[in-house]
Amino acid sequence: xxxxxxxxxxxxxxxxxxxxxxxxxxxxxxxxxxxxxxxxxxxxxxxxxxxxxxxxxxxxxxxxxxxxxxxxxxxxxxxxxxxxxxxxxxxxxxxxxxxxxxxxxxxxxxxxxxxxxxxxxxxxxxx
Amino acid sequence: xxxxxxxxxxxxxxxxxxxxxxxxxxxxxxxxxxxxxxxxxxxxxxxxxxxxxxxxxxxxxxxxxxxxxxxxxxxxxxxxxxxxxxxxxxxxxxxxxxxxxxxxxxxxxxxxxxxxxxxxxxxxxxxxxxxxxxxxxxxxxxxxxxxxxxxxxxxxxxxxxxxxxxxxxxxxxxxxxxxxxxxxxxxxxxxxxxxxxxxxxxxxxxxxxxxxxxxxxxxxxxxxxxxxxxxxxxxxx
Numbered sequence: 001x002x003x004x005x006x007x008x009x010x011x012x013x014x015x016x017x018x019x020x021x022x023x024x025x026x027x028x029x030x031x032x033x034x035x036x037x038x039x040x041x042x043x044x045x046x047x048x049x050x051x052x053x054x055x056x057x058x059x060x061x062x063x064x065x066x067x068x069x070x071x072x073x074x075x076x077x078x079x080x081x082x083x084x085x086x087x088x089x090x091x092x093x094x095x096x097x098x099x100x101x102x103x104x105x106x107x108x109x110x111x112x113x114x115x116x117x118x119x120x121x122x123x124x125x126x127x
Numbered sequence: 128x129x130x131x132x133x134x135x136x137x138x139x140x141x142x143x144x145x146x147x148x149x150x151x152x153x154x155x156x157x158x159x160x161x162x163x164x165x166x167x168x169x170x171x172x173x174x175x176x177x178x179x180x181x182x183x184x185x186x187x188x189x190x191x192x193x194x195x196x197x198x199x200x201x202x203x204x205x206x207x208x209x210x211x212x213x214x215x216x217x218x219x220x221x222x223x224x225x226x227x228x229x230x231x232x233x234x235x236x237x238x239x240x241x242x243x244x245x246x247x248x249x250x251x252x253x254x255x256x257x258x259x260x261x262x263x264x265x266x267x268x269x270x271x272x273x274x275x276x277x278x279x280x281x282x283x284x285x286x287x288x289x290x291x292x293x294x295x296x297x298x299x300x301x302x303x304x305x306x307x308x309x310x311x312x313x314x315x316x317x318x319x320x321x322x323x324x325x326x327x328x329x330x331x332x333x334x335x336x337x338x339x340x341x342x343x344x345x346x347x348x349x350x351x352x353x354x355x356x357x358x359x360x361x362x363x364x
Binding site: 037038040053056061064065066071118122 | 180187192195218219222
């Protein structure tokens with residue numbers, strides 16, 4: 001079964017509920033949200049670049065300088081924890097051969113929710 | 128190698144900067160780099176402030192936000208012995224060391240100058256060479272160098288193309304030179320003393336108040352700056 005069909009099957013199993021709890025669990029972590037926001041614009045990125053973007057976005061924007069160590073820790077947590085969660089929610093596909101991640105086709109409610117979250121989260125952080 | 132040649136050649140660092148920001152952002156715009164490539168990648172939304180990622184060739188160095196970058200553009204200039212010149216100040220100058228800026232303002236160079244002088248002050252020994260394009264600029268800074276000379280074991284050598292030496296100050300040696308090299312460049316070279324914290328700077332005023340130049344913490348390049356000063360001064364004597 002393809003990943004897409006799994007998601008559709010899960011939804012149909014719950015009687016046309018547009019939401020899965022996997023989706024909200026995916027959104028519940030800040031690093032995962034920043035990853036999704038970046039993937040809104042760039043539908044395929046290297047995991048290394050995604051780690052750099054998440055590190056910069058989450059930490060550099062509020063006045064910190066993010067060094068190599070912290071970026072590498074974020075890279076590891078993306079690889080081992082966050083990307084698998086996003087994959088389980090059907091939002092991304094990880095290509096371990098090329099160390100890259102691409103955005104899966106998001107449903108309209110999913111896309112709108114991520115966009116809404118982006119607006120709220122980046123607005124709140126403005127001084 | 129002369130200062131002229133050193134500035135033309137520039138340091139060997141190859142920096143790559145990626146600006147992640149919204150379409151409306153002007154982050155890093157208006158800063159003219161010579162040996163750094165700048166790439167822009169879109170971050171949503173349109174008005175995202177963003178951040179800049181610094182790579183040394185392919186190696187990630189750091190990600191830095193607009194507030195930090197603003198401190199490079201508008202540094203708070205402190206005395207070299209000020210506690211305000213701490214880790215954060217140093218970190219920013221470390222990030223952009225060896226990058227040639229084509230149009231720095233005097234205040235921005237002064238910020239870098241202070242970082243080098245702070246190293247000299249902290250180590251407290253070794254040789255500090257400093258050259259001024261204009262006598263008035265040195266007269267302004269004389270109290271700083273007088274204090275560095277008085278309160279440390281630093282050997283402080285001052286270079287300029289003026290007609291008469293400035294007032295004698297204990298610990299300061301003056302060297303007058305020709306105006307092709309000495310007097311045409313603003314430079315510093317601190318050899319690091321026994322603390323191995325070398326630092327240097329080289330800049331040339333291109334138009335009133337606007338300079339092309341770089342700062343460096345590379346020991347070899349600092350030695351080259353030092354040699355250029357000594358050779359230019361001895362050629363004039």
